[in-house]
Amino acid sequence: MAGTIVIKKPKRTLADQSYVVEITKGLGVTLKHFFKNFGQMVTGTRPDVTKFNYEDGVATLQYPEEKKPYPRRFRGVHRLTKRSNGEARCTACLMCSTACPAQCIFIKPGEYPEGHPSRGHERYAVEFVIDELRCIFCGFCVEACPVDAIRMDTGIHMTALDNRADFIFDKEKLMSFPSQDGDFETSNTRVEPGDKAHHGITREQGH
């Protein structure tokens, strides 16, 4: 028939059909892997699995003795960033706790005392608690924060702890983690009330 493509069945030789040759070839492949990997294990020359490489060899990562470094933007344990005077940046706006799908952020807001330059402009968090056990590490809180007060750039992998109470991280604890670069603040500038660049509008004045 015109246009018909006839695909020929591949010819099978006696060697193919006896299966012995092919089995031997297969054994060759597995033996090659075996001796190569065995040799590498015994002499301790197996490729470094903590790096990204495509070399042949045992690919098992012996966690936790061996760890792959996390990428820079890995979402680790939260930290509360600090102002230049060492106080928390958080203004207790509750954006993060509202955005949190796991509802694991608890914030108790408080007013600054009378006479404090920030009074009327913003509040501060009297308590700031994240239940790291409920957190799903989605990063929504970081996205939501208008003043870059909460970040997940510590690079710390949340480990298993012995009891549930240990997973409740309070404000003090959250402020004790530095970023991967060892920084407790952030590179974003902050304009304090009273600064020249500050808009000067208080909450009482409305927007």
Next chain:
Amino acid sequence: METGATFWIASAVKVIAIVLGLVNLGALLLWVERRQSAMIQDRMGPNRANLQIGGLNIRAAGLLHSAADGIKMLWKEDFTPPGADKFLYHLAPVISLVPPLCLFAVIPFGPSVYWANRAQVFGSEAWNTTTGFIPLQIAMPDSGILVVFALASSGVLGAALAGSSSDNKFSLMGGLRAASQMVSYEVTMGFSVVGAFMVYQTVRLEQMVQWQVDHAWGIFTQPLAFLLFFTAAVAETKRVPFDAPEGESEIVAGYFTEYQPMKMGMFALGELVEVMTSSALLTTIFLGGWQFPFLKLDGFHLEMFGVAKPILMSHLTVVVISAITFALKVAILALLQMQIRWTLPRFRYDQIMKLGWRILLPLSLGNILVTGIVLLFING
């Protein structure tokens, strides 16, 4: 052979050594299998079972996993399915473990140890003496390899009984597959060694080894039979590529689906012991048994390589070297079986049957025919 007290003491020592050795080697083989398969598949394999003594952590390259498995199996619930045939259900694992262990009784794992008639050892009368030596073999029945076949074929009962008594359809399927597969390959196994009998003119295993020591290894006189026997032996152990009876992707775990840890462990151990006994059989029948190449009863004979004088050794040294040689040959064959297990995929059930009846059986019959004709010409 000695009689009386010496005989009984020697036999008891041999039996205990063999049984303990085999069972422990089975556990070792489990470790070998795990780590070997890991190396083949670019993995690390289990290596974290840890024995903590004080501040010392002993991992022993994962060897402790076999021990940990044993402990785990002992402490797991032992549940008998309510619909099972209690007697047969409990009997089956025993039947599948004991025959491969017993099978080792007739396999010579070294040359006889002489202490009397030393003069005869190196004379032509050596193998006809009746006293003054201990054979490194538990039993030397006249029926020889026929005992092996009788025991090997009773192994099928274990799988078949397990399948039929556990009141589970998957078990039943597995039992049926195991029974038909083992019976089919038993035939090939039997026929493939007939050629070897014809060459060796004996069915006694120790005499087969002696023939190979005097003439040539069976693998050279009966290469096809070696291949056929090897295939059939692998099929007998019910391991990949012949593991249709327990094909986990089709019938859960086959005939031991309903078995709980310790009994399942007995099946697994039986399988590993079978690997060793089949390797030992292959060594004995085709690879010259305990013979180290060019090692005669009084030392090395290397006339072939232009060394005129034999390198003489004491009788005991020769015995020890021979026994180690036997162990090494068995180990190499067992490792080869492991390697095959991790190289090939599982055959389909009909392919197993086709291979057994339509290919291996005619080949083994042809081998007998050709061997017969050749022997006829040689012997005139």
